[in-house]
Amino acid sequence: MKGLASTWAWIKISLTAMVITVTFFIPIDSADSQSVALPGVYAIKIYHVNSILYPFVQVYFRTYDRNGLPLVNLNERNIGLMVKGRSYDPAKRQYFVQNLRQRTEPVRTVIVLDASKSMAGTPFEKALQATARFIDSKRPQDQVMILAIRDTKEGYEIVSEYERDAGALGRRLADVKCDGLKTRLYDAIGAAMQACVVTPQGSIEPDASNYVVACSIVVLSDGKDEGSALSRHELNTRISSLSYPIPIYSLAYTKVSPEHFRNLEAISKNSIGKYYLIGEAYDKMQQTLEEIQYIIQSDYVLTFRSPIPVDGEEHAFKIGIEYPTGSGKYTYDSGRFEAIQPPPAPSLSQKLAELNRAVPPLSEGGSPFFDATQPPAVGQPSQ
Structure with a gap:
């Protein structure tokens, strides 16, 4: 966690919020590992505070259901x-919940395209078409980076840095050649992970609109790796060691042999992403990428007013979800926040004024919590 002074400097430069580690991962290097939501259950994963x-x-x-898809229509009644x-106490209106689609923060996606000769022809053409559709369906503020696995010194080519302009991304995508002799898949995915934590570049200027809150990786490949400096085990160890999760969604397709699909399955399941078996059903790729886009845009943001005075310390919180409402089935995740005084930046002052209007303070001495004799309402974590 950055100190307060360094955090203020960081905010003044890029207005990027602090990332707090709230979950931990166990290293996994098996294609048989379970995804986030096990059959019959659902899950919540806090990734940014x-x-x-x-x-x-x-x-x-x-959020995730048993199929790895987001829960829908969550609100203060079941969160x-x-x-x-x-x-x-939700009746005191000291917090509210929004879907990410209702907000202006951009998200980032790094697309990794296998451009080796084994993918040439119809498979690669369908992959390009599906990727173009993914780009067209993003929100205007969202940013996409494209890497192509090719015979370069690094094992990949940067087709496009982070870019908002769908037209510019489409033109760069159309120039990708499918002529690679080797597939350094793990090195390319490792580069995509590094790209998820760098400052946006290309035509994107560093300002308040670049308050990026999440980054995902989408891999389109047959799963075969040849000559990467990273092994699958080393890549999965990196994924497990991330301070905050980066979901990796993989589309496994081929016209040759599916023997390497398990590499993609293991990598996706070790992250909080999802593995999609395409095989030779290339027409499924567009629908699959549309589903991934839907997942990426279906995150939630809970905003609450804290009653704790500024003290520069970290404080614990927990979110509980009852889904469906009234079912009595709960799941939880926890995290920490800092009680710090905001720096005197005009853009932050304006946002604070907006939040004060949306969530007015309680009267003097008022508490946002349930009264001691009042039981928690539906959707509230029991104490």
């Missing part, structure tokens, strides 16, 4: 909040 607008805290989280062991 922003407290630079304190006393308002914004929590970004992703409960607890701070330092005490449950918020």
Whole structure:
């Protein structure tokens, strides 16, 4: 966690929020590993916490059903909040929930295209068409980077840096040649992971609109790796060691042999992504990428007003989901936020004023929590 002074400097440069580690991963190197949501259950994963607008805290989280798809129509009725062991009373309106589609923060996606000769012909053409559709269906503020696995010194070619302009991305995509002799798949995915943590480049200027909250990787390949400096085990270890999760979605397709598909399956399941078996059903790629786009845009943001005075310390919180509402089935995830004074930046002051109007403070001495004698409502974590 950055100190307060360095955090302020960081905010003034890029207005990028602090990332707080709230989940940990166990290294996995098996294609038989389970995905985030096991059959019959659902899951929540907090991946980003922003407290630079304190006393308002914004929590970004992703949800999963048994098929790895997001839960729909979540709101304050089935999402409960607890701070330092005490449950918020939703009737006091000190927090609200939004879908990411309702907000302006951009997300980033790195697309990794296998451009080796084994993919040439109809498979590669369908992959290009599906990728173009993925680009066309993104929100205007979202950013896409494209890597092609080719015979370069690094094992990949940067087709496009992060770019918002769908037209520019489409033109660059159309120039990709499918002529590689080797497939350094693991090196290319490793480069995509590194790209997820760098400052946006290309035609994107560093300003408040670049408050990127999430990055995902989409891999289109047959899973074969030849000559990477990274092994599959080393790549999976890197994935497991990330301070915040980067989901990897893989589309396994081929016109030759499916024997290497398990490499993609293991990598995706080790992240919080999803593995898609395409095989030779190339027409499924467009629908699959549309589903991935839907998943990426279906995250939620919970914004709450904290009652804790500024003290420069970290404080624990927990989010609980009851889904469906009234089912009595709950799942939880937890994290921490800093109680810090916002820096005097005009853009932050404007945002604070907007949040104050949306979530007015309670009267003096008022508490956002349930009264001691009042039981938690539906969707609230029990204390």
